[in-house]
Amino acid sequence: MHRTTDGSIMSEGQKITTSVYRQIAIDIAQDIAQGKYTTGQKLFGRSVLASYYQVSSETIRKAVFILKDVGIVDTEKGSGIEVKSVEKAREFIDRHNEVENVITVRNEIMHWAERQAQETDYIIEKIQFVIHTTERFKNSNPFTPYEIKITEDSPAIGKTANELHFWQNTGATIIAIRRGEALIISPGPYATFNKDDIFYLIGNDQAYAASIQLLGRFQNPGNSRKVP
Numbered sequence: 001m002h003r004t005t006d007g008s009i010m011s012e013g014q015k016i017t018t019s020v021y022r023q024i025a026i027d028i029a030q031d032i033a034q035g036k037y038t039t040g041q042k043l044f045g046r047s048v049l050a051s052y053y054q055v056s057s058e059t060i061r062k063a064v065f066i067l068k069d070v071g072i073v074d075t076e077k078g079s080g081i082e083v084k085s086v087e088k089a090r091e092f093i094d095r096h097n098e099v100e101n102v103i104t105v106r107n108e109i110m111h112w113a114e115r116q117a118q119e120t121d122y123i124i125e126k127i128q129f130v131i132h133t134t135e136r137f138k139n140s141n142p143f144t145p146y147e148i149k150i151t152e153d154s155p156a157i158g159k160t161a162n163e164l165h166f167w168q169n170t171g172a173t174i175i176a177i178r179r180g181e182a183l184i185i186s187p188g189p190y191a192t193f194n195k196d197d198i199f200y201l202i203g204n205d206q207a208y209a210a211s212i213q214l215l216g217r218f219q220n221p222g223n224s225r226k227v228p
Contacts, residue, residue, distance in 0.1 A: 021062035024053050026096055028063065029072055032089035043073065043081040067092075145175070146208055150197045162189040170210040172203035 028049075031037060044052070046060045053060070064081055067073040070092055074084045083089075150156060156164060161174055167189070174191055177184040178198040184191070193199075201211060 020053075020055060021059045022066060024049075024055070024059065024063040025066040026093070027053075029067060029089045029092045029096075032072060032083055032086055033093045035086075037083045037086075039083055039086055041083045043083065045080055145200060145202050146211075147178075148199045148201065148211060150193050150195060150199070152195045154193065154195070156193040157195055158192065160190045160192050161187075164193075164214070166211075166214070169214050170201075170203065171207040172201040172211045174199055174201050176200040 028043070037043065043049070046057050046064070049060045049063075050057045064073060064075060068075055071085050071088045072083070072092060074082050076082075161167070167173060174187055175185070176199075177187050177191060178200070179194065180196075191199075201207075203211070
């Protein structure tokens with residue numbers, strides 16, 4: 001709990017505030033419910049309580065009025081504040097806890113909904129990016145993407161695209177490499193051919209045929225395909 005600038009108390013993680021006098025009433029009721037005070041016992045006077053809670057006597061008066069209204073304490077002029085019912089104090093605290101639990105669950109649902117909305121916005125943004133990029137690629141570049149898998153008997157294993165003069169010999173551009181679970185984007189001319197790597201390339205039909213011809217002696221025909 002912490003006190004706000006307007007004198008109310010806000011629970012951590014909650015978007016509601018509790019007035020100071022009500023929080024004091026809850027605090028006193030909790031002491032009674034836990035056995036700090038017994039039925040018929042006198043509480044400290046308002047001035048002492050005001051000093052203890054560092055609030056005005058009027059704030060204590062309001063807190064005591066709440067407790068009196070639900071039958072927890074009784075007040076008579078000149079006799080101070082007397083505990084009237086420990087059981088009613090327990091009922092009061094139970095109701096308070098139930099309300100707090102409802103508020104906590106409600107706020108958790110609200111926070112979950114906010115996170116879901118943010119995640120949905122993020123996904124939509126990424127989908128829009130993919131659509132935009134795909135459309136731009138299709139409009140600006142007639143090349144067809146395709147993939148080639150490097151097999152274990154390929155003499156290209158351990159060599160780089162630069163060493164094979166891949167672009168010069170095929171006209172195809174390597175745009176990505178799938179290596180296990182990793183996807184390497186724009187690997188460049190020093191990309192190394194490793195066993196089971198899947199190379200994603202772009203080029204026209206002639207570049208595709210040249211790539212198959214260049215790597216044909218390294219792999220079976222079934223290990224290359226055009227990407228839909």
